[in-house]
Amino acid sequence: MIRALLLAGMAPLALATPALAQTMDHSMHNMPGMTMPAKPAAKPKAKAAAKSATKRKAPVRRTAPRRAQPAKTQAADPHAGHDMSGMQRMDMSGQQQAAPTQNPHAGHDMSAMPGMAASTDAGQDPHAGHDMSTMPGMTMPGDQPAAKVGTDLPPGNKPAPAPAGDHLADRFWGADAMASSRENDLRREHGGMTVYQILFNLAEYQARKGGDGYRWDGEAWIGGDINRFTLKSEGEGTFGKPLEQAEVQALYSRALDPYWNLQAGVRYDFKPNPSRTYATVGIEGLAPGWFEVEGALFLSDKGDVLGRAEGYYDQRITNWFVLQPRVEANFSAQDVPETGTGSGLTDLEAGLRLRYEGRREFAPYIGVSWERQFGDTARFTRARGDKTGGFSFVAGVRTWF
């Protein structure tokens, strides 16, 4: 009878306002026209029914959604007979166990309400998912805390015990043996290891007008996840001539956040002559959009200030071919005639290299590189009779180990 009323109430709802039903939350607030029975009178009976139900042999339950069936057997179940099969998009998944009726709501077969999630999980309150208490025109029995059991019960808020300072295994195997094992087997083997890498992003032959040359740009680091010792080196030259540029940096590197490292230390320029030593501070990391970016400031032992910005992007053409556009720009705060450096943007280098990552550690590449000096730097270079830039075809290997 009640079920019939319910159905009568539900049917127009489901038919006339499918949009509402579809997006209806499982607490069914604002759900008009639904009537639920008042609080059940026969609670002890419900328990008895549940008990006997658990003794039944468990049938093989299929996970495919079943047709709605009128709730049977649980005559004493206070909620028995709420057939809400007309409801759309409702999936009381936690409630549709056929056999085990420890669950006081068993018998609400809501299985034909596909798509509506009222699963009884995370709220810790199995009933929270289908609180229908505020549905207009719908009366629901109050919550039934007495019927909840086991994992359906919400947690309390007892405080956690304070950590004990000792180690139980010491009592069985000796404190010394365990102390050494904790350090070597546990701490060091679970996040405490040292890692290193040596990476040459560029190591190449440059074919260009006026004498072929070479170029390298690499970095090595050793340490943990946060603190690392880092060496960087880059330089270039022309075959048959003395080295034109060569520098090495020794840096302490510290992780600032998931992507960025702060790096500080010294830089020493072997070339050009006269050589210079700089104090260095910079950052290196991965910028949004997967750009590998590096920026640094250098203060020389003569008080000169230089700057550098570098970035590249690895564009996978396929999972084996990678195209790397790369830019490097150097700046100077002042003219340094001794090293042929002019103030402002001193030089810019842009390259495009296509590499084959058959093995990621040893990826041969070909590409083009364009270099140009600017302002006073270019003037100094021209005064020496050297070139201020141009195109090169490059071939090299990106390698790391």
Next chain:
Amino acid sequence: MSRVLDRRQVLRGASLAGGGLALSAYMPAWAQPVSAGIAKPLPTVSGEDITLKVAHQMMMIDGRQSHAIGINGTVPAPLIRLREGQNVRLHVVNELDEETSIHWHGLLLPFQMDGVPGIAFPGIPARSTFTYEFPIIQSGTYWYHSHSGLQEQEGHYGPILIDPKNPDPVQFDREHVIVLSDHSFHHPHYLFDRLKKESGYFNRQRQTLAGLLAGKDQSLKERLEWGKMRMDPADVADVTGSVYTYLVNGYGPKDNWTALFRPGERVRLRFINASSMTTFNVRIPGLPMTIVAADGLNVRPVEIDEFQFGPAETYDAIVTPPDLRAYTLVGESVDRSGMARATLAPREGMAAEVPPLRKRPLATMKDMGMGGMDHGTMDHGAMNHGAMGGAAGSMSGMDHAAMGHGAGTGAMPGMDHSQMNHGAAGTAAGGMAGMDHGQAQGGAMAGMDHGSGTMPAMNGDQMGGMDMGGMSHSMRDFSNAPEVKKGPGVQTISPMPVDRTGDPGQGLENVGHRVLTYRDLMALDRNPDTRAPEREIKLHLTGNMERYMWGFDGEKLSENPDPITLLHGERVRVTLINDTMMGHPIHIHGHFFDLVTGKGAYAPRKHTVLVQPGGTVSWDVTGEEGDWAFHCHMLYHMHAGMMRVVQVRKAGEATA
């Protein structure tokens, strides 16, 4: 061992199979047989006094020699078959030149016999013998493996089968143990080292420009949005088929290990995921499986066509092959980069068609912990979380657990912005309907103040116009996870994680057949402890894929975080919140926990649970005295720091 193919037998098999194929031409290159099938059962040891010798050895996989660490000369290690109620002494002879250990995965035992160096005992030194001794107080399918370094990856794992004292409620005519694992011809330290230096090293299925031009995978807009967050949706597995061969009982796909049956028999398959890093999708095309046990303990039978399980989980399934034909057993890696393959056949030498690898899944917004915002009909890409946060007065106080409802449809359950017009939202965009704070659960949601009228702007039109501008910011909002230590080890915080125990697992949402979910599981026996948990412990699974750092609450074990403390006999609820985009199989030693999936006193009990990307899982557990390991069972995640000590003490001794 590998037999020469008997052609007549094969032809007979093929014709009998009626569509089953035995001819290699029908198989992908990697599944070309090197043998006609190997129906070799696992070597077995049993009794009260068992000797296990750990030593280096060679093993043959798909016709190729590989180095391994095995036990008693075999990989997997021998099946240890015990009986509930017996005592067992296990003498472990370490013939290696390094320390080793054996952890008895899933067994309830005194903690000092649990086998974790540095927590339970000091390990078994090189060239020495250690004797474990403990009573067997349970039954079911379990396994054992090294807990020292990365030895597990080298083959140091094997199955345990404990027969019940009382008649088994599961009836079967025949049983096979199916140990799935991942084997590399490289040394595990090499694999870990690569991950540390370039975390995407093993992924050869990343999104590419060629893919974009061919219209594959994400759209350009999505790629830019994900790129902005520095998240790679193709990062589904860290170590992949590019370096792994996936094994069944130590045999590769070409070896074709074969389990025999007679048509009509009830065959019990005891699946153990003994892999180091691989979540498997397991299916037997043409043969439904009835799951009867999970992690060794009986569950109410549930018939499915496929299940996903993470490293260290076990499932027992009953199959009843009706016909005199071969069936292929497929254990596909979650990222679809390879598969373990075996055959169920009436006779050795038969084979069935091996299905091709399916398309690899891409992570979704839900995998990023945006599950609570997944509105089905709504365009995720067009949703501005940042703006939402603002409008809602920041989502920070939101109770994650309470957000967990309805993972299935992924509506925004548990949130009620009372001013919202469900009807309108429904017609306009399917928008924010389904949000409900539910006065009934006011307690849980207390931290959330939406006032009234804070969300009136949430109608479909405006939703559509929003962009992802604020997203990258809100993907690492520590106010969503006050427990988490802020640092480089935390790349993301799931802004709105949802309970995903109702989900079939990453990449199995639309496979067109029945896939097991945790919500399908229900214990056969009433849970032994049905008290309410006295408190809740929230633990965030955190990581940074770029630096390959993994931890709990932003800390690695090497940073000496405080242990997780419990009293002996204390009942607590543990809620795991996955703040990463990868699934993590979380394992607690020495305990079974009861999954909170709405099953009351019949919660499924497990020792390991796979927490889906961006999802949550809650379980109740009763403290058992001891110091216990608690960790992610992805070996390299654990090695990178994703481990904690659970300290369970008797009440009086707790503050000793």
